[in-house]
Amino acid sequence: MDDLNQLLLGFQVALTWQNVLFMVVGVLLGIVVGVLPGLGGPNGVAILLPLTFGMDPTSAIILLSSIYWGALFGGAITSILFNIPGEAWSVATTFDGYPMAQQGRAGEALTAAFTASFIGALSGVVLITFVAPLVAKFALRFGPAEFFGVFFLTFCSFIGMGRENKAKIVASLALGFLLAAVGLDTISGDLRLTFGSPELMKGFDFLVVVIGLFGVSEILLTIEEGLHFKGKRAAIDLAVVLRTWATLPRYWATLIRSSVVGMWMGVTPGGAIAASFMGYGLAKRFSRRPDAFGRGEVEGVLAPETAAHAAGTSALLPMLALGIPGSATAAVLLGGLMIWGLQPGPLLFVEKKEFVWGLIASMYLGNVAGLLIVLATVPVFAAIMRIPFALVAPIILVVCAIGAFTVESSRFDIWLMLAFGIVGYVFKKLDYPLAPLVLALVLGDRAEDAFRQALLGSGGDLSVFFSNGLVSTLMILALLLLFWGPLGDIRRLVARKIGLGREAPLAP
Amino acid sequence: MADVSHPADDSPPASERGISRRLVETLVSLLLLGVSALALWDSYGRGAGWDNGPENGFFPARVAWILAIAAVATLWSALRREESVFVTYGQLRLVAQVFVPLFLYVLAIAFVGIYVASALFLVLFMVMLGSFRWWQTVLAAVLTPLIIFWVFELQFRVPLPKGPIEAMLGY
Numbered sequence: 001m002d003d004l005n006q007l008l009l010g011f012q013v014a015l016t017w018q019n020v021l022f023m024v025v026g027v028l029l030g031i032v033v034g035v036l037p038g039l040g041g042p043n044g045v046a047i048l049l050p051l052t053f054g055m056d057p058t059s060a061i062i063l064l065s066s067i068y069w070g071a072l073f074g075g076a077i078t079s080i081l082f083n084i085p086g087e088a089w090s091v092a093t094t095f096d097g098y099p100m101a102q103q104g105r106a107g108e109a110l111t112a113a114f115t116a117s118f119i120g121a122l123s124g125v126v127l128i129t130f131v132a133p134l135v136a137k138f139a140l141r142f143g144p145a146e147f148f149g150v151f152f153l154t155f156c157s158f159i160g161m162g163r164e165n166k167a168k169i170v171a172s173l174a175l176g177f178l179l180a181a182v183g184l185d186t187i188s189g190d191l192r193l194t195f196g197s198p199e200l201m202k203g204f205d206f207l208v209v210v211i212g213l214f215g216v217s218e219i220l221l222t223i224e225e226g227l228h229f230k231g232k233r234a235a236i237d238l239a240v241v242l243r244t245w246a247t248l249p250r251y252w253a254t255l256i257r258s259s260v261v262g263m264w265m266g267v268t269p270g271g272a273i274a275a276s277f278m279g280y281g282l283a284k285r286f287s288r289r290p291d292a293f294g295r296g297e298v299e300g301v302l303a304p305e306t307a308a309h310a311a312g313t314s315a316l317l318p319m320l321a322l323g324i325p326g327s328a329t330a331a332v333l334l335g336g337l338m339i340w341g342l343q344p345g346p347l348l349f350v351e352k353k354e355f356v357w358g359l360i361a362s363m364y365l366g367n368v369a370g371l372l373i374v375l376a377t378v379p380v381f382a383a384i385m386r387i388p389f390a391l392v393a394p395i396i397l398v399v400c401a402i403g404a405f406t407v408e409s410s411r412f413d414i415w416l417m418l419a420f421g422i423v424g425y426v427f428k429k430l431d432y433p434l435a436p437l438v439l440a441l442v443l444g445d446r447a448e449d450a451f452r453q454a455l456l457g458s459g460g461d462l463s464v465f466f467s468n469g470l471v472s473t474l475m476i477l478a479l480l481l482l483f484w485g486p487l488g489d490i491r492r493l494v495a496r497k498i499g500l501g502r503e504a505p506l507a508p
Numbered sequence: 509m510a511d512v513s514h515p516a517d518d519s520p521p522a523s524e525r526g527i528s529r530r531l532v533e534t535l536v537s538l539l540l541l542g543v544s545a546l547a548l549w550d551s552y553g554r555g556a557g558w559d560n561g562p563e564n565g566f567f568p569a570r571v572a573w574i575l576a577i578a579a580v581a582t583l584w585s586a587l588r589r590e591e592s593v594f595v596t597y598g599q600l601r602l603v604a605q606v607f608v609p610l611f612l613y614v615l616a617i618a619f620v621g622i623y624v625a626s627a628l629f630l631v632l633f634m635v636m637l638g639s640f641r642w643w644q645t646v647l648a649a650v651l652t653p654l655i656i657f658w659v660f661e662l663q664f665r666v667p668l669p670k671g672p673i674e675a676m677l678g679y
Contacts, residue, residue, distance in 0.1 A: 223602050
């Protein structure tokens with residue numbers, strides 16, 4: 001009950017005309033960011049973050065999270081109308097969304113996608129409303145060892161649950177840690193890994209890295225494809241919207257299933273991308289007519305969109321309650337919190353009630369606003385895709401350069417952005433995952449501090465990480481997750497070897 | 509992700525020539541090995557041991573060892589993988605058409621400030637890659653820096669790098 005009162009207070013904070021304005025502006029900007037190639041959730045937020053330094057933190061995060069909602073909605077537009085997923089998590093939406101558009105049912109597909117996004121995001125927000133305060137309250141008892149346990153769990157689950165080559169995930173994580181270690185060490189006051197270079201003294205700012213890794217590299221990848229947009233036209237009118245909404249209750253099972261999958265994948269850092277594919281796969285398996293999937297089935301649009309957005313939203317739960325982001329975008333928002341002088345973690349719920357509940361309330365409002373705005377403005381945003389790439393690309397790159405510069409007013413950072421643009425391009429082409437790198441870069445210092453503080457407290461005794469039930473559980477869970485994938489691989493390998501052994505005698 | 513988001517029918521025929529993926533995989537692994545060697549050298553130089561608790565090189569050194577192991581593993585699988593094309597020469601030319609102007613742009617920011625550099629960058633990019641009428645190019649090149657100036661310097665009061673021309677105008 002107390003939480004509900006807090007939420008009502010939050011609505012009062014979020015409903016000032018100023019914050020509503022930021023919400024609308026944020027959603028509109030977000031849709032642009034989601035529709036344009038080379039801009040997406042993480043770097044759209046990263047580029048605009050410096051602009052908010054002077055703003056009140058509550059308004060700032062409402063603006064930024066609204067950009068995130070907008071980007072989530074925007075990704076669906078390009079997937080359905082142009083068969084170009086604006087975001088990796090919209091890939092599964094193209095499977096059935098584009099065929100529907102080809103059949104002239106674009107309006108229906110878009111309505112279904114937006115509504116599914118809305119339902120998914122809403123289930124994520126409800127989860128945050130009721131679970132985040134509990135988690136935060138629980139986490140208030142955490143000491144450095146427990147926090148290191150949670151960090152360790154996060155990193156291990158990235159490795160264990162990632163679909164990429166394990167060595168590449170580990171390399172990406174480790175690289176992020178090393179980049180985070182560059183610069184002044186907060187505990188000893190020494191300079192680390194700077195090799196005498198004054199530019200490296202302040203370390204690598206994750207915003208600059210994100211803008212390079214996601215923004216610049218995406219432009220390079222897009223041009224490589226030799227852009228030729230062949231979009232389907234879409235007109236959404238009220239009749240189409242209402243007709244589509246009328247059919248939705250039929251798919252209640254899919255919607256609930258995808259929401260649950262998404263929430264789970266979002267809280268554990270499985271990510272929106274994995275969630276969308278899983279949502280799609282499950283819907284197909286449970287469908288009465290799986291053959292219709294891939295040829296323009298509404299359910300094939302609903303399932304991945306719901307799951308992706310439930311995951312994207314739920315990823316904010318560990319960020320708010322524990323200070324551990326579940327996705328790259330959440331990591332950027334978390335970095336923002338630190339820049340505004342807010343220490344993310346369980347204490348936030350105690351010390352900055354207004355901020356936290358204002359943000360949660362704005363998630364409800366932002367999604368409602370997002371749904372209405374996106375339904376009303378699809379034709380406008382579809383038209384953005386018809387602006388020639390040769391005009392859009394340089395403007396995006398200019399905005400990236402400005403974003404990189406404004407973080408620290410440093411010209412060297414623009415060069416860093418360029419360098420990380422190349423790193424991002426090569427890494428993406430070689431299937432090195434980028435999210436672990438960003439996550440480690442943001443969390444690296446805090447994980448290390450927790451590790452060292454725990455050891456300082458125990459006088460250098462490593463058994464502090466197994467000293468009580470809570471921290472032992474976290475560590476053991478982390479190790480289980482870490483070895484879950486490799487153990488499965490070995491089992492499969494052994495099974496295949498045995499299988500081959502059986503087949504071999506049969507071969508002539 | 510790259511394989512998923514680009515459907516197979518867009519990809520160039522296998523016969524098209526380009527840079528070997530095995531080569532790039534190997535190079536990246538070696539670079540990562542180099543990074544871990546640098547980090548190890550730096551960390552052990554300052555002390556990466558245990559002195560009543562971890563010294564400040566302890567954590568980076570352990571991470572660097574992990575990176576080294578991961579890099580050796582990727583190197584191993586890179587050497588064993590089947591040959592495929594990382595990027596075709598045609599694609600590489602397209603990428604260079606974006607990258608070279610971008611490089612010149614960042615270089616120019618140091619000399620003429622971000623506004624003039626942005627205008628020049630837009631012109632270069634639009635002439636090289638687009639087919640615009642001359643007035644469209646000029647309009648974009650003039651309007652973009654003006655809008656940026658209005659948003660950043662006037663509205664949000666965030667100073668951006670400026671050059672001699674802005675100094676002449678009194679900024």
